[in-house]
Amino acid sequence: xxxxxxxxxxxxxxxxxxxxxxxxxxxxxxxxxxxxxxxxxxxxxxxxxxxxxxxxxxxxxxxxxxxxxxxxxxxxxxxxxxxxxxxxxxxxxxxxxxxxxxxxxxxxxxxxxxxxxxxxxxxxxxxxxxxxxxxxxxxxxxxxxxxxxxxxxxxxxxxxxxxxxxxxxxxxxxxxxxxxxxxxxxxxxxxxxxxxxxxxxxxxxxxxxxxxxxxxxxxxxxxxxxxxxxxxxxxxxxxxxxxxxxxxxxxxxxxxxxxxxxxxxxxxxxxxxxxxxxxxxxxxxxxx
Numbered sequence: 001x002x003x004x005x006x007x008x009x010x011x012x013x014x015x016x017x018x019x020x021x022x023x024x025x026x027x028x029x030x031x032x033x034x035x036x037x038x039x040x041x042x043x044x045x046x047x048x049x050x051x052x053x054x055x056x057x058x059x060x061x062x063x064x065x066x067x068x069x070x071x072x073x074x075x076x077x078x079x080x081x082x083x084x085x086x087x088x089x090x091x092x093x094x095x096x097x098x099x100x101x102x103x104x105x106x107x108x109x110x111x112x113x114x115x116x117x118x119x120x121x122x123x124x125x126x127x128x129x130x131x132x133x134x135x136x137x138x139x140x141x142x143x144x145x146x147x148x149x150x151x152x153x154x155x156x157x158x159x160x161x162x163x164x165x166x167x168x169x170x171x172x173x174x175x176x177x178x179x180x181x182x183x184x185x186x187x188x189x190x191x192x193x194x195x196x197x198x199x200x201x202x203x204x205x206x207x208x209x210x211x212x213x214x215x216x217x218x219x220x221x222x223x224x225x226x227x228x229x230x231x232x233x234x235x236x237x238x239x240x241x242x243x244x245x246x247x248x249x250x251x252x253x254x255x256x257x258x259x260x261x262x263x264x265x266x267x268x269x270x271x272x273x274x275x276x277x278x279x280x281x282x283x284x285x286x287x288x
Contacts, residue, residue, distance in 0.1 A: 023092025
């Protein structure tokens with residue numbers, strides 16, 4: 001497998017980052033996870049836009065422009081003969097002297113890696129998954145803006161550890177006001193009285209790429225939707241619940257903390273949205 005490191009493609013065994021890199025030392029950097037279908041990346045422009053926004057929020061100058069970055073991603077897939085893949089773009093502050101001052105780093109580190117995509121078991125979509133509500137709270141937006149998809153993921157990792165200990169697929173996180181935010185790697189939706197509802201950005205979430213497309217698909221299908229305030233009570237009383245992210249698409253949730261959601265089966269609106277997503281996938285894929 002080839003890896004893109006800084007300014008060239010290298011064999012993965014030669015892809016080495018300095019121990020003085022501030023991404024390693026302090027989690028100072030940003031990233032994006034992408035998915036390729038049939039050699040074309042899902043919502044490539046939107047992912048690169050979000051990478052730029054994340055970098056701008058932490059005053060990190062990206063080492064490549066958007067068009068150049070898109071070209072590197074396409075070349076990466078071609079060099080590695082990848083059709084179905086999960087990719088990650090990482091940009092750290094770069095190597096520098098030990099210390100928190102970003103100006104200690106002279107140039108950012110850019111890495112593009114990937115692996116062949118292994119589809120989720122179809123049973124997850126036909127049976128649904130279990131999630132828990134984590135004890136770990138989402139970082140305060142005033143402390144670490146959720147719109148920055150940063151390398152500092154410890155908040156999410158702590159919640160993921162809770163999910164693993166409980167045998168759950170995902171952990172959902174509350175903010176400091178007991179409002180529902182998001183999962184460790186996903187956005188969350190509920191269906192109440194036929195209306196699709198998801199936490200609004202101001203409650204402390206990363207605005208997911210797939211989340212946005214699901215809201216658009218709901219509008220196209222004539223399904224009412226809203227971005228709003230949600231609580232655990234809303235979650236537990238929901239008729240349906242589902243998760244979205246780049247790799248798992250639209251994944252039904254049928255149990256929360258052991259309690260059935262609705263009748264304990266993936267709901268009709270969830271299934272319609274996922275079917276529409278897959279049927280219209282071609283229009284979401286990168287075109288040069």
